[in-house]
Amino acid sequence: MLHIISTLTFYFTMPIIIVAFTIISIFIVFKWYSSTSNPKKNRPPSPLKLPIIGNLHQLGSNPHRSLQTITKKHGPLVLIQLGNVPALVASSAETACEILKTHDLIFASRPKLSITNTLTYGSKSIAFSPYGEYWRQVRSLAVLQLLSNKRVQSFRQVREQETQVMIDTIAKSCGSVIDLSELISSFTNNVICRVALGRTCGEPEFIDLLIRFTYLAGCFSIGDYIPWLSWVDRLSGLVARTKQAAQEFDEFLEGVLEEHISKKKMVDGDQNGSDKRQDLVDILLDLQTEKTTNFILHRDVIKAAIMDVFAAGTDTTSTAIEWAISELIRHPRVMKTLQREVREIANGKPMITEDDLEKMTYLQAVLKEAMRLHAPLPLLISRESTKDVKVMGYDISAGTQVFVNAWAIGRDPSRWVEPEKFHPERFLNNPIDYKGLNFEFIPFGVGRRGCPAIQFATPVYELAIANLVYKYDFALPEEVNGEELDMTEITGLTLRRKSPLLVVATPHFG
Numbered sequence: 001m002l003h004i005i006s007t008l009t010f011y012f013t014m015p016i017i018i019v020a021f022t023i024i025s026i027f028i029v030f031k032w033y034s035s036t037s038n039p040k041k042n043r044p045p046s047p048l049k050l051p052i053i054g055n056l057h058q059l060g061s062n063p064h065r066s067l068q069t070i071t072k073k074h075g076p077l078v079l080i081q082l083g084n085v086p087a088l089v090a091s092s093a094e095t096a097c098e099i100l101k102t103h104d105l106i107f108a109s110r111p112k113l114s115i116t117n118t119l120t121y122g123s124k125s126i127a128f129s130p131y132g133e134y135w136r137q138v139r140s141l142a143v144l145q146l147l148s149n150k151r152v153q154s155f156r157q158v159r160e161q162e163t164q165v166m167i168d169t170i171a172k173s174c175g176s177v178i179d180l181s182e183l184i185s186s187f188t189n190n191v192i193c194r195v196a197l198g199r200t201c202g203e204p205e206f207i208d209l210l211i212r213f214t215y216l217a218g219c220f221s222i223g224d225y226i227p228w229l230s231w232v233d234r235l236s237g238l239v240a241r242t243k244q245a246a247q248e249f250d251e252f253l254e255g256v257l258e259e260h261i262s263k264k265k266m267v268d269g270d271q272n273g274s275d276k277r278q279d280l281v282d283i284l285l286d287l288q289t290e291k292t293t294n295f296i297l298h299r300d301v302i303k304a305a306i307m308d309v310f311a312a313g314t315d316t317t318s319t320a321i322e323w324a325i326s327e328l329i330r331h332p333r334v335m336k337t338l339q340r341e342v343r344e345i346a347n348g349k350p351m352i353t354e355d356d357l358e359k360m361t362y363l364q365a366v367l368k369e370a371m372r373l374h375a376p377l378p379l380l381i382s383r384e385s386t387k388d389v390k391v392m393g394y395d396i397s398a399g400t401q402v403f404v405n406a407w408a409i410g411r412d413p414s415r416w417v418e419p420e421k422f423h424p425e426r427f428l429n430n431p432i433d434y435k436g437l438n439f440e441f442i443p444f445g446v447g448r449r450g451c452p453a454i455q456f457a458t459p460v461y462e463l464a465i466a467n468l469v470y471k472y473d474f475a476l477p478e479e480v481n482g483e484e485l486d487m488t489e490i491t492g493l494t495l496r497r498k499s500p501l502l503v504v505a506t507p508h509f510g
C-alpha cells in the first residue's frame with residue numbers, strides 16, 4: 001500500500017518539479033540575456049554565447065589564440081561575454097589606436113580582479129590599481145625616481161656584472177646540456193633583486209615563492225566573472241594558495257624593509273659616509289623620510305612598488321630573451337648574420353658593453369622581430385572602461401573589460417608581409433618601433449597605462465642576447481636540427497615556452 005502511494009506521489013509530483021525547473025531556468029536565461037544585450041544599442045559583433053558562462057568556454061588555455069580565431073570570423077572589434085562581464089577585444093592597429101589613444105582616458109582603468117587584489121595589498125601596485133589619484137601619484141613617483149634615464153644608468157654595472165655571471169655559468173657547462181630557460185630566469189631575477197633590494201636573492205624558498213606568485217597572478221578566478229560560483233575558487237584551493245603566497249611575500253618584504261632601515265641608520269650615523277650606493281628600497285625609504293613628495297609613502301605603498309618591479313619586470317624580460325634565442329636557434333641564417341655583426345663590432349674584447357649596443361642595428365631588428373611574434377604579455381594587462389563610449393561607431397558600456405590582442409596585431413596579415421615568418425630584415429631601415437607611435441607593434445602597450453619601464457628593460461635583454469651569441473654557438477642536444485625546436489606556448493602571467501630551452505653551448509673563442 002505504502003509503495004503504491006509513494007509511486008503515485010512520485011508520478012504526480014515529478015512533472016510539477018520538471019515544469020517548475022524549466023520555468024525557473026527559462027527565467028534565469030531570459031534575465032541573463034536581457035542584462036547582457038540591449039537591442040537599442042549598436043553593439044560590436046559577438047560570437048554566440050552560452051547561458052550563464054557566455055563565451056568563457058571559448059577562451060581555452062591560450063586566450064590570445066582563441067580570441068584571434070574569434071576576431072578572424074567576426075572582425076577586429078568583438079564584444080564577448082565572460083559570465084556576467086562584457087569584454088571588448090581589439091585585434092587590429094586601428095581598434096587598438098581607438099582604445100589606447102583616442103579614448104585613452106576612458107580606458108585607463110584596470111578591472112578589480114580578486115587574485116591580484118589579494119597579492120598586491122588591495123590593488124596598490126601600479127600595474128593593477130584602478131585609474132585615479134592614487135595610481136597617478138604612485139606611477140609618477142616610479143617614473144621620476146625609479147625608472148628615469150639617470151636611475152637606469154646608475155644600474156649599468158649591475159646589468160653588466162650579472163650578464164658576466166650568466167656567461168661564466170655557461171662556460172662551466174663544458175659542452176654538456178644546459179637549461180638556458182632556467183639560467184635566463186635566474187639572470188633576470190638577479191638583476192631585479194640587485195636593483196630593487198641591493199642583493200641577489202637566489203635562495204630556493206624565494207625562487208619557489210616567486211614562481212608561485214607569478215603563476216597565481218596569471219590565474220583565472222571564476223568568481224570574478226560569475227560571483228555566485230566564487231565557492232569554486234575556495235573549493236579548488238585557489239583562494240587559500242593566493243592568501244598564503246601574499247602572506248609569505250609580505251613577510252619577505254617586511255624583512256627587506258627592516259634590513260634597509262637598520263643599514264640606513266648605520267650609514268646616516270657614519271659621518272665618513274661609508275656605503276652610499278642606493279637600491280630601489282633605499283630610494284623609497286629616503287623619499288618617505290624626506291617627505292619631498294606630497295604623497296604619503298605608507299609601508300604598504302613601498303612594498304607594493306617593490307612587488308611591481310618583481311611582478312612586471314622579471315618574467316616579461318626573461319620571456320623576451322628566451323623567445324629571441326629560440327627563434328635564433330631555429331633560424332641559423334639569422335643567427336650567423338647576428339653573430340657576424342656582434343663579433344665584428346666587439347672585435348675580440350672580453351665582453352660586449354652597453355656602449356656597443358647602439359651600433360648593433362641587426363641586433364635591434366632581431367629583438368623587435370622576436371617581440372613582434374612573441375609579445376611577453378600577449379593581451380597587455382586588461383583595461384576597463386570608466387564611462388559609456390562609442391568605439392568605431394559601436395556603443396561600449398562603462399564597466400566593460402578590454403583586451404588588446406597585441407600578439408594578434410603583431411601577426412595581422414593586413415599590416416605585415418608574411419606575418420608568421422621570422423624575418424628581422426623587415427625592421428632594417430624601417431622606423432617602426434615599440435615606443436607607442438606604431439599601433440601595429442605594441443608589445444609594451446601604449447598611453448597612460450603603457451609600460452613605464454621600456455628604458456629599464458631594453459638594456460637588460462639587449463646586453464644578455466648580444467653577449468650570449470657573441471660568446472657561444474648554440475645547438476640542440478643530440479644533434480637535433482635547430483629548425484625542429486618545439487615552440488609550444490604556455491599562458492600564465494606571461495606567454496612562455498612550454499618546454500625549457502635545453503641547449504649545448506660551444507665557446508666561440510676556444
Ligand code: HEM
Nearest residue numbers: 126127312313316317380381444445446449450451453457
Ligand atoms: C620585455 C620586458 C617588458 C615588457 C614586454 C613589458 C610590457 C608591459 C605591458 C604590455 C604592460 C601593460 C601596458 C598596457 O596596459 O597598455 C606593462 C605595464 C607595466 N610594466 Fe612592463 N614590460 C616589461 C618590463 C618591465 C619592467 C622591467 C618593469 C619594472 C622594472 C615593468 C613595469 C611595468 C609596470 C609598473 C606596468 C604597469 C603600468 C600601469 O599600469 O600604469 N615592466 N608592461
